[in-house]
Amino acid sequence: MALQVYTASLLKEGLVAYLALDNGRPSWTTDIHLATVSNDDALETLKTAAEQSEQDNIVVAPYAIDVFQTENGIVAATKREQIRAAGPTIALPQDNIRESREAA
Amino acid sequence: MDNYIKDRKVDSNEWMPFTGLEDGDSLPTGDIYVPLEEWLNARETLLTRNGRLGVALRNTDDPAIIKDDLERLDLVVLEFPKMADGRAFTQARLLRERYGFKGEIRATGDVLYDQLFYMQRCGMNGFELRDDQNASNSLKAFDEMTVTYQPASDEELPLWRRNK
Amino acid sequence: MYQYSEQDHQLLLERVSQFRGQVARRLKGELSEEEFKHQRLRNGLYLQLHAYMLRVAIPYGLLSSEQMRTLAHIARKYDKGYGHFSTRQNIQYNWPKLEDVPDILDDLAKVEMHAIQTSGNCIRNTTSDPLAGVARDEIEDPRPYCELIRQWSTFHPEFNFLPRKFKIAVSGATQDRAAVAVHDIGLRLVKSKTSEEIGFEVYVGGGLGRTPMLGKVIRAFLPKQDMLTYLEAILRVYNMLGRRDNIYKARIKILVHETGEEKFRELVEAEWEKIKAGGLYLKEEDFNWVKGFFNDPEYDILPDQDADFENLMLSNADFARWVDKNIELHKQSGYRIVYLSLKTAHQPPGDVTADQMDAIADLADKYSLGHIRTTHRQNLVLSDVQLKDLPALWGELKALDLATPNYNHVTDIISCPGLDYCALATARSIPISQAITARFDDYDFINDLGDVSINISGCINACGHHHVANIGILGVNKKGTEVYQLTLGGSAREDAAIGKIIGPAFEADEIVDAVSEVLSVYLENREDPEETFLTAYRRLGPALFKERLYG
Numbered sequence: 001m002a003l004q005v006y007t008a009s010l011l012k013e014g015l016v017a018y019l020a021l022d023n024g025r026p027s028w029t030t031d032i033h034l035a036t037v038s039n040d041d042a043l044e045t046l047k048t049a050a051e052q053s054e055q056d057n058i059v060v061a062p063y064a065i066d067v068f069q070t071e072n073g074i075v076a077a078t079k080r081e082q083i084r085a086a087g088p089t090i091a092l093p094q095d096n097i098r099e100s101r102e103a104a
Numbered sequence: 105m106d107n108y109i110k111d112r113k114v115d116s117n118e119w120m121p122f123t124g125l126e127d128g129d130s131l132p133t134g135d136i137y138v139p140l141e142e143w144l145n146a147r148e149t150l151l152t153r154n155g156r157l158g159v160a161l162r163n164t165d166d167p168a169i170i171k172d173d174l175e176r177l178d179l180v181v182l183e184f185p186k187m188a189d190g191r192a193f194t195q196a197r198l199l200r201e202r203y204g205f206k207g208e209i210r211a212t213g214d215v216l217y218d219q220l221f222y223m224q225r226c227g228m229n230g231f232e233l234r235d236d237q238n239a240s241n242s243l244k245a246f247d248e249m250t251v252t253y254q255p256a257s258d259e260e261l262p263l264w265r266r267n268k
Numbered sequence: 269m270y271q272y273s274e275q276d277h278q279l280l281l282e283r284v285s286q287f288r289g290q291v292a293r294r295l296k297g298e299l300s301e302e303e304f305k306h307q308r309l310r311n312g313l314y315l316q317l318h319a320y321m322l323r324v325a326i327p328y329g330l331l332s333s334e335q336m337r338t339l340a341h342i343a344r345k346y347d348k349g350y351g352h353f354s355t356r357q358n359i360q361y362n363w364p365k366l367e368d369v370p371d372i373l374d375d376l377a378k379v380e381m382h383a384i385q386t387s388g389n390c391i392r393n394t395t396s397d398p399l400a401g402v403a404r405d406e407i408e409d410p411r412p413y414c415e416l417i418r419q420w421s422t423f424h425p426e427f428n429f430l431p432r433k434f435k436i437a438v439s440g441a442t443q444d445r446a447a448v449a450v451h452d453i454g455l456r457l458v459k460s461k462t463s464e465e466i467g468f469e470v471y472v473g474g475g476l477g478r479t480p481m482l483g484k485v486i487r488a489f490l491p492k493q494d495m496l497t498y499l500e501a502i503l504r505v506y507n508m509l510g511r512r513d514n515i516y517k518a519r520i521k522i523l524v525h526e527t528g529e530e531k532f533r534e535l536v537e538a539e540w541e542k543i544k545a546g547g548l549y550l551k552e553e554d555f556n557w558v559k560g561f562f563n564d565p566e567y568d569i570l571p572d573q574d575a576d577f578e579n580l581m582l583s584n585a586d587f588a589r590w591v592d593k594n595i596e597l598h599k600q601s602g603y604r605i606v607y608l609s610l611k612t613a614h615q616p617p618g619d620v621t622a623d624q625m626d627a628i629a630d631l632a633d634k635y636s637l638g639h640i641r642t643t644h645r646q647n648l649v650l651s652d653v654q655l656k657d658l659p660a661l662w663g664e665l666k667a668l669d670l671a672t673p674n675y676n677h678v679t680d681i682i683s684c685p686g687l688d689y690c691a692l693a694t695a696r697s698i699p700i701s702q703a704i705t706a707r708f709d710d711y712d713f714i715n716d717l718g719d720v721s722i723n724i725s726g727c728i729n730a731c732g733h734h735h736v737a738n739i740g741i742l743g744v745n746k747k748g749t750e751v752y753q754l755t756l757g758g759s760a761r762e763d764a765a766i767g768k769i770i771g772p773a774f775e776a777d778e779i780v781d782a783v784s785e786v787l788s789v790y791l792e793n794r795e796d797p798e799e800t801f802l803t804a805y806r807r808l809g810p811a812l813f814k815e816r817l818y819g
Contacts, residue, residue, distance in 0.1 A: 012366050012367050013365045014320035014363075016317075016318055060315060061315075079687070079748065080687060084318065088689060090698050090702065188429055189429065191512075193425060193427075194426055197426055226426055249423065254421075254424055255547035262496075262547060263419065265547075265554065267273075
């Protein structure tokens with residue numbers, strides 16, 4: 001059975017966020033490992049909570065993504081979602097400049 | 105509440121849309137507007153009435169079709185089927201600037217706060233706001249911007265020449 | 269450079285305040301996301317893969333040092349300390365918060381900058397030749413015309429909800445450094461064949477994306493007085509007749525294509541006849557006024573040689589390489605144009621840190637009359653550097669990692685942000701550009717290859733202009749894997765051409781080898797080192813390349 005989590009962008013910050021349910025109380029976290037994972041049956045609960053958050057102007061455009069549970073935590077199934085979860089796969093410019101200066 | 109703005113004031117809408125032209129005897133009294141096809145088909149009958157007349161254009165219609173009728177019309181209704189569809193901006197300018205229409209040019213459909221400034225500049229002066237909009241709150245949208253660069257229905261000259 | 273009047277300032281302040289209101293209404297829920305999207309896009313604000321992205325306009329690629337410092341300040345205060353110069357001569361910030369954007373716009377407005385119409389289905393920021401006003405091959409300076417277009421198109425009430433986005437480029441030189449053939453409208457300043465009169469050759473319907481097309485010459489000569497009335501006529505025809513039923517067929521290139529060039533011309537000319545004497549007809553006084561902002565600076569009278577410069581050329585091979593690659597002749601004796609390469613092994617193409625921006629602003633003040641230009645190949649230009657200052661400038665640029673000698677060479681790669689940043693992307697672009705740079709990061713090889721362009725796009729929307737590269741790379745997602753198609757033979761210059769796909773796509777770990785093979789075929793088959801890649805490709809055709817790549 002496919003495992004899924006709900007993701008969206010935070011309205012105010014624009015950052016990638018994942019839905020976590022704590023005793024039914026929804027919150028949004030930028031850490032995919034803290035997301036509530038659901039199988040097909042329980043997905044409807046997540047969906048309802050996500051859509052409510054959208055209506056409450058907390059997040060924008062929520063949708064479900066496929067994930068795997070691994071020993072290192074939750075991993076998104078597609079490359080796109082892995083990049084959303086972890087950030088750009090390249091070093092950001094100032095990191096690089098710092099490194100090249102340190103090397104020199 | 106009509107949710108209607110005319111000449112920058114919240115107003116009540118006196119106009120009735122009318123399409124039931126099959127029966128010429130039952131033409132309503134008062135101010136009515138009809139779709140372009142009805143106008144083209146039944147112009148003479150419609151003109152026998154006493155009330156004011158308007159024509160509604162689809163946003164694919166060329167306003168040139170009614171340019172010779174404009175003296176007999178008090179209203180042209182333009183449509184914004186969705187906010188992003190901006191064809192009626194051109195229609196409004198042509199009606200005002202090219203064909204010299206003096207009556208009301210009315211925006212209908214997805215008429216939202218943030219478009220009012222542009223609509224007004226193109227010569228529209230009647231606004232049937234979408235149901236969820238608040239007409240009195242929307243009045244300030246007309247004055248959010250006071251500087252305009254280019255000529256339109258409200259300005260004949262570009263800013264750089266107005267200053268001279 | 270254009271100086272804002274009180275009214276220009278007023279307009280920016282009003283726009284910021286309007287946008288602040290729109291943000292507040294969105295946060296309160298009075299505007300739906302769909303409605304807000306139209307508004308935020310018209311102010312350059314996207315919601316991208318990781319965060320909001322703000323695209324700030326750099327009108328026709330011209331910046332003052334003060335403006336550059338403000339860009340640095342914004343990168344530091346509201347973002348992660350860097351910005352990205354795009355192929356449309358603008359700058360993008362990748363991490364701003366929605367709540368901060370009105371404040372960013374306030375800071376920009378203080379230095380006569382904004383994000384107006386940098387996105388959305390409206391007339392975008394006009395782009396131009398980064399060498400405008402200093403190029404030797406210039407017929408006339410395009411910037412005054414760009415400024416008139418900027419004013420005409422800013423909040424144009426009729427054309428703010430077009431079928432699709434609309435891009436205008438203006439070139440004033442013999443060589444095309446503004447890629448006019450791949451814009452919705454391209455204007456080339458030309459001299460009339462029958463008189464000394466200056467006017468425009470008007471291209472309409474060029475563009476890249478999923479249906480790449482070169483613009484058609486709709487008018488061979490348009491008197492300059494008619495520039496704005498003619499643009500208005502084109503836009504009006506497009507606004508009424510452009511397709512709105514299918515987003516992929518909504519650009520003006522499709523209208524021109526489906527209507528037919530001849531019929532489209534008739535429509536435009538018929539509309540133009542009716543408005544050509546209107547308020548947008550340009551008079552001599554208008555040109556005099558706007559040209560007054562772009563007068564030549566007071567250049568020193570200098571010899572076109574300098575002993576220290578010559579000596580360093582002879583004694584320092586690195587300096588000589590940089591001069592050979594990144595310096596261009598200037599119309600004024602004793603001056604040179606300097607390209608600052610934003611293509612190093614250490615940073616994504618077009619990315620600049622806040623510290624670099626501040627330093628570039630200082631260098632512009634010190635060596636180049638306080639101005640900086642951005643190029644559509646994602647580099648920067650200091651346009652007015654005295655020959656005698658080149659050694660010192662080179663030293664400072666080297667320390668900033670901005671002196672890679674590769675302008676218009678193989679590692680001067682255009683790359684879109686790709687799947688590392690972009691919500692539309694289907695594959696990553698930056699890692700491919702970095703892998704290519706790492707592979708070919710050898711001056712002698714780069715020098716031997718000569719003039720060649722590699723452009724990379726991370727999806728079919730082609731923001732990386734892969735169609736008009738000599739070697740274009742398009743990343744796509746094939747069953748969950750990023751694969752890369754090669755197109756060969758494109759050009760964005762005066763000999764503009766759309767490249768052709770050479771064959772099946774390569775995987776990420778094969779694409780650099782494939783590029784290497786393509787370059788080898790060129791090196792083995794060129795007539796002499798003077799024959800460029802593109803010339804050789806046009807002579808040889810695709811067969812040899814195909815055979816080497818696919819056997």
